[in-house]
Amino acid sequence: MxxxxxxxxxxxxxxxxxxxxxxxxxxxxxxxxxxxxxxxxxxxxxxxxxxxxxxPNQYITPTELAKKEKEWEKEIRDLKEENEILKKAMNIFAKNP
Known part of the structure; x- marks a missing residue:
């Protein structure tokens, strides 16, 4: 054919x-x-x-986008956790000059 x-x-x-x-x-x-x-x-x-x-981010596939979203969500979680730790440390240092 x-x-x-x-x-x-x-x-x-x-x-x-x-x-x-x-x-x-x-x-x-x-x-x-x-x-x-x-x-x-x-x-x-x-x-x-x-x-x-x-x-290059304009034409990514939905699979690539989902992967990036998961990476961003993990980064956000890590940064929130880091912020909480820093807030606790700041409170400890503020109480004990």
């Missing part, structure tokens, strides 16, 4: 499903009957094109 020619719009649409909506290439491949390897190439090219000269 020969290569199927698809429009740039169609490629972009499928790439958005993978890059911006966070769906896996395998899911989109099964739904749209496009080879996984082709989808991966299109998604990589789309991401590279969209990120050219832009903030």
């Amino acid at each position: 020969g290569k199927k020619h698809v429009s740039q719009q169609y490629r972009e649409h499928l790439s958005k499903l993978v890059v911006e909506e966070g769906r896996t290439p395998r899911q989109v491949s099964e739904e749209m009957d496009v080879p996984v390897s082709t989808l991966r190439k299109w998604a990589a090219a789309y991401k590279k094109e969209k990120m050219a000269g832009k903030d």
Whole structure:
């Protein structure tokens, strides 16, 4: 079977499903009957094109975003804990000059 020619719009649409909506290439491949390897190439090219000269955080996948959110939440917890320790230390030093 020969290569199927698809429009740039169609490629972009499928790439958005993978890059911006966070769906896996395998899911989109099964739904749209496009080879996984082709989808991966299109998604990589789309991401590279969209990120050219832009903030790298602007085009992160939902999985990457969730990972960053967990890191930020951990950092916030650590900083809150550190603040509490410093407040207690400040009270101790204020009572015992």
